[in-house]
Amino acid sequence: MANKNFKLPESEQTGTIVFNLDPLIIKHHYEIDYIHSYAQDTPFFRGLSEGKLLSTYCPSCGYKYGTPRAHCMHCGSPTEWFELPKEGYVHTYTTCYFGSEEFLKETPFHLILVEWPDVDTFFLGRLVGVKPGEIKIGMKVKARFKRLSQFKPTDVYFVPAE
Numbered sequence: 001m002a003n004k005n006f007k008l009p010e011s012e013q014t015g016t017i018v019f020n021l022d023p024l025i026i027k028h029h030y031e032i033d034y035i036h037s038y039a040q041d042t043p044f045f046r047g048l049s050e051g052k053l054l055s056t057y058c059p060s061c062g063y064k065y066g067t068p069r070a071h072c073m074h075c076g077s078p079t080e081w082f083e084l085p086k087e088g089y090v091h092t093y094t095t096c097y098f099g100s101e102e103f104l105k106e107t108p109f110h111l112i113l114v115e116w117p118d119v120d121t122f123f124l125g126r127l128v129g130v131k132p133g134e135i136k137i138g139m140k141v142k143a144r145f146k147r148l149s150q151f152k153p154t155d156v157y158f159v160p161a162e
Contacts, residue, residue: 038151040070043081048156049149053084053123066114066123084116084123087161090139091115091122095132102154110135112158126157134160 019025038045044067047054056079057064058072069079091113099107110130113122127141140161149155 041068044068045151045155047083048145049151051145053086053143053156054081055084055119055123056080057082064119064121066116066119066121084119084143086143088114088116088123088141088143088158090127090135090137090141092137093127093135095135108132112141114141114158126154127159128157129159 015029017027019027044054054068055065056068056070058075058077058079060077061072061075063072063074064082065079066084068081071078093110093112095108095110096103097108098104099109103109110127110132112125112127112135114125115122125143127135141158142161143156144159146155146157
């Protein structure tokens, strides 16, 4: 025998708003707090808060990374930290006309791969202060840092250096 005072799940208001049925597009509030450890990447995020772009290199084989790694992907040795130059060059780019909620107000925005002489891999970052037609491969860019660090990858962005 069912409990007549029991509230069925279908009878609760969910707060879901349907915008479209095909394809189905809904809006539903979702919120979560979490604790996250940057572990071996801690120096990178602390560096951003100090206006430094830190990465790693392999003391065994000499391979230098544009983004930090705990161990070398070539020889497996533990890596060590070094500071990247603030100025680099656009290796390639894309203009994003849609993004996650954090970036929707900034669309369109530009993502670039930054390269440096004598560094073997690239760094992915945002390029601000330019229109889509103004970006060029090989363009010199300079790292800038948010004044109030959130200890997030978005604490660093790039602007034209010239």
